[in-house]
Amino acid sequence: MTDVLRDIGKIARALDSIANIEFKDFQLSKGQYLYLIRISENPGIIPDKLAEMIKVDRTTAARAIKKLEEKGFIEKKDDSENKKIRRLFVTAEGAELVPIIRLENDYSNQIALQNLSEQEITAFAETLKIVVANIDEEWLSVKKGNKWPYLERKKE
Numbered sequence: 001m002t003d004v005l006r007d008i009g010k011i012a013r014a015l016d017s018i019a020n021i022e023f024k025d026f027q028l029s030k031g032q033y034l035y036l037i038r039i040s041e042n043p044g045i046i047p048d049k050l051a052e053m054i055k056v057d058r059t060t061a062a063r064a065i066k067k068l069e070e071k072g073f074i075e076k077k078d079d080s081e082n083k084k085i086r087r088l089f090v091t092a093e094g095a096e097l098v099p100i101i102r103l104e105n106d107y108s109n110q111i112a113l114q115n116l117s118e119q120e121i122t123a124f125a126e127t128l129k130i131v132v133a134n135i136d137e138e139w140l141s142v143k144k145g146n147k148w149p150y151l152e153r154k155k156e
Helices: 004-022 032-041 047-054 058-070 098-112 118-143 150-155
Strands: 074-078 086-090
Touching (some): 004 098, 032 047, 032 074, 047 058, 058 074
Antiparallel strands (some): 074 086
């Protein structure tokens, strides 16, 4: 079986590294651009949902959110109905960075997909959606404390 996940990981790490270098001048580091863009796309999102969307644990998300808040790029606001819920919003200063992050994302896509036809890109995108769906449910299960059964299969 071809180990496509290794290549997907390599691509993700390379693009994340490039983005972190590109956004350093804007005081965004260690993937903070990803949180900022997702909050801009989902105004009022709660931290737990953001962590789930990005596929990180709550502690990692909380650290990134805190740093973005300290830099003035995002703000937390109390929910109008439930005061325990704090919703996330991009500030005016953070909103200035959103178009730059989108430009970098568009350029990354352009470079990564440059030798593929439109048909190949569409097929690749559809295939990736299936892979993401396969992993989403498993990710949630493991995050809730369940284990994958691969060790049990090895014993048989």
